[in-house]
Amino acid sequence: MFFFLLFLALTFDTQGVLPKRDHRENITDAVVRGKHIWERNDCIGCHTLLGEGAYFAPELGNVYKRRGPDFIKAWIKGQPTGVPGRRQMPQFHLTDQELDDLVAFFKWTSEINTSNWPPNIEG
Ligand code: HEC
Numbered sequence: 402m403f404f405f406l407l408f409l410a411l412t413f414d415t416q417g418v419l420p421k422r423d424h425r426e427n428i429t430d431a432v433v434r435g436k437h438i439w440e441r442n443d444c445i446g447c448h449t450l451l452g453e454g455a456y457f458a459p460e461l462g463n464v465y466k467r468r469g470p471d472f473i474k475a476w477i478k479g480q481p482t483g484v485p486g487r488r489q490m491p492q493f494h495l496t497d498q499e500l501d502d503l504v505a506f507f508k509w510t511s512e513i514n515t516s517n518w519p520p521n522i523e524g
Contacts, residue, residue: 421514422513422514422515423513423514424509424512424513424514427509427512428509429505431501431502431505432502432505432506432508432509434502434505434506435502435503435504435505435506435507436506438495438499438502438503438506439503439506442493447490448461449461449462450462451510451513451515451518457488458488458490459523460519460524461507461510462510462511462513462515462519463510463511463519463524464507464511465504465508465511466522467523470504470508473500473503473504473507474497474500474501474504477493477495477500477503478495478500480492
C-alpha cells in the first residue's frame with residue numbers, strides 16, 4: 402500500500418513538473434515547422450536529440466547553445482564538407498525559411514529543462 406501511494410504521488414508530481422520543463426507555451430509555428438523538417442529529412446537517422454536517435458553524428462539537443470544560429474545555417478548549407486577521414490552529412494537543399502524554422506526548433510529544444518543533461522556543451 403505504501404509503495405502504491407508513493408507511486409501515485411510521484412506520478413502526480415511528474416505530471417505537474419513536465420509541462421514546465423518542456424516550456425510548451427513557447428512552441429511557435431516556426432518551432433512546429435522546424436520539427437516537421439527535422440522529421441521529413443530523417444535527421445534522427447544519424448543524430449540524437451536529447452539522447453534519442455542514432456549515434457553516427459553529434460547530439461543536437463544543445464547545438465543551438467553550442468554553435469548559435471548562424472553557424473547552424475551555414476553548416477547545413479555547406480554540406481558535405483568533403484574533409485577526408487570525417488563522417489559526412491548530406492546536402493538537404495533547404496530554403497532560408499526552412500533553415501530559420503530548423504533553428505527555431507533547435508533553440509526551443511536547447512531551452513528544455515533537462516536537469517543539466519548532457520553534462521557538457523559538446524555532448
Ligand atoms: C547521413 C547522416 C546525417 C544526416 C541524415 C544528418 N546529419 Fe547532420 N551531421 C552528420 C555528421 C557526420 C556530422 C558531423 C560532421 C563533422 O563533424 O565533420 C553532422 C553535423 C551536424 C551539425 C553540426 C553539429 C555540431 O556540433 O557542430 C548540425 C547542426 C547538423 N548536423 C544538423 C543536421 C540536420 C538539421 C539534419 C537533418 C536535416 C541532419 N544534420 C542530418 C551526419 C548527418
